[in-house]
Amino acid sequence: MPAPSAGLVTPAPVTNDSEDALGATPEVIPVTAADTQTPEPGWSARSWIIASIAVLVTFAGAAFCFLAVSFIPSSSTWATTNGPGVVASPxxxxxxxxxPALATAAxxxxxxxxxxGSRHYRSQWLRGAAALVGTVALVGGTIACFSTTLWPDLFYQPYQEQENVVPIQWSMMFQWATAPFLTVGLCILSVVAVTSPEGKPRGGVYSAKTAFVMGAVLVAAALWAWFATSLYPLQSHGEAITTGDYESWTNPWPNAVAQAGGPLVMVGAGVLLWGALILATSPPAAARREESSEAGEES
Structure with missing residues (x-):
C-alpha cells in the first residue's frame, strides 16, 4: 500500500462485522489516501462549449447595453409619467x-x-492565452483612464446635436470602464503569475513568493498614482482647447493616473493576502522533502 501524502490523516481501517454473530472472522477493508481525496473537476470539450457560449452571451449583453441608446429610438425618449411634471429617464x-460591467465579467x-484549461492539460499556451486576455483588459482600462487626456473634446461635445440622433456614448463608456477593466486585467495577470500549470495532473503549484512580490509592486504603484499630482505639480494644470464654437480643457496625466490608484491597491492587497493564505496552507519544508523522497523511492 502506498504511503499517504504528507499532512493527510488516513482514517483507521474499516471493519466489516456484519458476520460476527455467525462466528466468522471480521473482514478488514483498508482505506487508502486516494479514497479520502475529493476528485477534482475535469476540463473537456463540453467545458469549452459551455464557457464559450457563456462568454458570447455576456459580450452580446454588453454590446446591447452600450448601443441600445444610439440605435433603438424608444430607448432615448424622455417619457412623461402620470405625475405632474415628472419625466421618466430613458x-x-x-x-x-x-x-462595461458585462464586458468585464465576460x-x-x-x-x-x-x-x-492550462491547469488540466498543463499547457503553457493556454496560460499565455489567459495572460493575453488580462493584457487586453489592462490596456483597455488604461486607455479609458487616459481618455480625457487623449480626447478632451470628446467629453465636451454637445450632448445631442440632432433631435432624433443620439451619438454613441463613448465618453460615458470610458468613464465607467476604467476601474472594472483595470481591476479584472490586474486580477487575471496576478492569477497567471502566481499559479503554474506544472505539477500534478489536473493540479498546479502556487508561488507565495511571487504573490508577495507582485502584491508589493501593485501597492507601490497605487501609492505613486495617488501622489502623482504632488510629485509632478508643474504637469498638473490643464490647457484650454478650442474646437469650433466649444472650448474644452485637457485633463493632465497626473490627474488621470490617480484613477488607477483604487484598482491597483485593491488587487495588490488581495494578492498579498493570497500569498499569506498560500504560506499558511503550505506544508512545512521538512514535510515537502519527506514527500518528495518517498515519491522518489516509489518510482
Whole structure:
C-alpha cells in the first residue's frame, strides 16, 4: 500500500462485522489516501462549449447595453409619467453602466476558462492565452483612464446635436470602464503569475513568493498614482482647447493616473493576502522533502 501524502490523516481501517454473530472472522477493508481525496473537476470539450457560449452571451449583453441608446429610438425618449411634471429617464441611458460591467465579467470568464484549461492539460499556451486576455483588459482600462487626456473634446461635445440622433456614448463608456477593466486585467495577470500549470495532473503549484512580490509592486504603484499630482505639480494644470464654437480643457496625466490608484491597491492587497493564505496552507519544508523522497523511492 502506498504511503499517504504528507499532512493527510488516513482514517483507521474499516471493519466489516456484519458476520460476527455467525462466528466468522471480521473482514478488514483498508482505506487508502486516494479514497479520502475529493476528485477534482475535469476540463473537456463540453467545458469549452459551455464557457464559450457563456462568454458570447455576456459580450452580446454588453454590446446591447452600450448601443441600445444610439440605435433603438424608444430607448432615448424622455417619457412623461402620470405625475405632474415628472419625466421618466430613458431606459437606454439607464442600462449604459451595464456595458462595461458585462464586458468585464465576460473577460474574466474567458480568462478563467483558459486558466482552468492550462491547469488540466498543463499547457503553457493556454496560460499565455489567459495572460493575453488580462493584457487586453489592462490596456483597455488604461486607455479609458487616459481618455480625457487623449480626447478632451470628446467629453465636451454637445450632448445631442440632432433631435432624433443620439451619438454613441463613448465618453460615458470610458468613464465607467476604467476601474472594472483595470481591476479584472490586474486580477487575471496576478492569477497567471502566481499559479503554474506544472505539477500534478489536473493540479498546479502556487508561488507565495511571487504573490508577495507582485502584491508589493501593485501597492507601490497605487501609492505613486495617488501622489502623482504632488510629485509632478508643474504637469498638473490643464490647457484650454478650442474646437469650433466649444472650448474644452485637457485633463493632465497626473490627474488621470490617480484613477488607477483604487484598482491597483485593491488587487495588490488581495494578492498579498493570497500569498499569506498560500504560506499558511503550505506544508512545512521538512514535510515537502519527506514527500518528495518517498515519491522518489516509489518510482
Amino acid at each position: 431606459w437606454g441611458y439607464t442600462i449604459l453602466p451595464g456595458a 473577460l474574466g470568464m474567458l480568462a478563467a476558462a483558459f486558466v482552468l
